[in-house]
Amino acid sequence: MERILDVGCGRAKYPGAIGLDVNTLTDADVIADLNRRPWPFADSTFDRILCRHIVEHVTDLVGFMEEIHRIARPGALVEIVTPHFSNRYSFTDPTHLRHLGWRSFEYFTGGRTASSPNLGQRLLETQHPIPAFYTSVIFRIRSRCLRFGRPFRWLGIQWLANRFPDFYELYLAFIFPARDLYVTLEVVK
Numbered sequence: 001m002e003r004i005l006d007v008g009c010g011r012a013k014y015p016g017a018i019g020l021d022v023n024t025l026t027d028a029d030v031i032a033d034l035n036r037r038p039w040p041f042a043d044s045t046f047d048r049i050l051c052r053h054i055v056e057h058v059t060d061l062v063g064f065m066e067e068i069h070r071i072a073r074p075g076a077l078v079e080i081v082t083p084h085f086s087n088r089y090s091f092t093d094p095t096h097l098r099h100l101g102w103r104s105f106e107y108f109t110g111g112r113t114a115s116s117p118n119l120g121q122r123l124l125e126t127q128h129p130i131p132a133f134y135t136s137v138i139f140r141i142r143s144r145c146l147r148f149g150r151p152f153r154w155l156g157i158q159w160l161a162n163r164f165p166d167f168y169e170l171y172l173a174f175i176f177p178a179r180d181l182y183v184t185l186e187v188v189k
Contacts, residue, residue: 002047002048003018003045003046003047003048004016004017004018004046004047004048004049004050005017005018005020005041005045005046005048005049005050005071006018006019006020006050006052007020007034007049007050007051007054007068008020008021008034008051008052008053008054008057009021009026009027009028009050010023010026010027011025011026011027012027012052013026013027013028013029014050017050018030020032020034020039022034034054034057034058034064034067035058035059035060037063037066037067038067038070039067039071041071042071043070043071044070044071044072044073044074044189045071045072045073046071046072046073046076047072047073047076047077048076048077048078048079049068049071049072049076049077049078049079050079051068051078051079051080051081051082052079052080052081053081053082053083055080055082055098055100056082056083056090056093056096056097056098056099056100057095057096057097058097059097061098062134062135065108065135065137065139066135066137068187069137069138069139069187069189070137072187073187073189074187074188074189075186075187076186076187077142077184077185077186077187078139078184078185078186078187079182079183079184080105080181080182080183080184080185081180081181081182081183082100082180082181082183083096083099083100083179083180083181084100084101084146084173084177084178084179084180084181085099085100085101085173086169086173086174086177086178087177087178087179087180088177100181101169101173101181102144102146102165102166102168102169102181104181105139105141105144105183105185106141107134107135108134108135108137108138108139108185109138109139109140109141110138138188138189139185139186139187139188140185140186140188141183141184141185141186142184142185142186143182143183143184144181144182144183144184145162145181145182146158146161146162146165146168146178146179146180146181146182147178147179147180147181147182148161148176148177148178148179149179152176152178155176157172157176158178160172161176161178
């Protein structure tokens with residue numbers, strides 16, 4: 001049986017998951033402050049961890065990801081949804097402490113990316129290589145995509161942004177803002 005943890009579940013806990021939240025008024029099964037470690041779970045407990053609109057709220061993202069890694073089984077999937085930095089609500093919500101983009105989770109891959117980069121990505125990495133010294137935990141990026149509102153999907157902006165993410169973030173992000181960034185990571189132990 002797959003063990004699922006819904007981190008910061010709020011009032012929309014994933015069916016069959018164990019809910020974790022700091023707020024007692026939520027659907028959480030476990031009440032805990034995500035900024036205090038260790039979380040009340042044993043090492044290598046979960047097969048799948050959901051982090052929907054929570055990573056932008058934590059004070060220490062590196063520590064948060066280290067704790068996710070600790071409680072996940074080898075090969076576990078971690079599904080993250082967060083507002084893209086171009087989303088106006090990323091900055092509007094006063095509880096958001098960080099604003100993330102396409103390459104934010106590459107800092108947790110040990111300097112390796114999910115697939116061989118295209119020419120534009122290679123040029124960008126030559127100028128701005130991803131450091132591998134912030135943490136010793138390793139994740140593999142399984143997938144990531146930017147999601148947009150309907151008008152930008154109809155115009156093909158979503159396709160363009162996901163096909164050429166570096167170009168999109170450098171030149172188009174504040175002309176055609178994305179809504180959310182979806183990232184699926186695999187725990188490497």
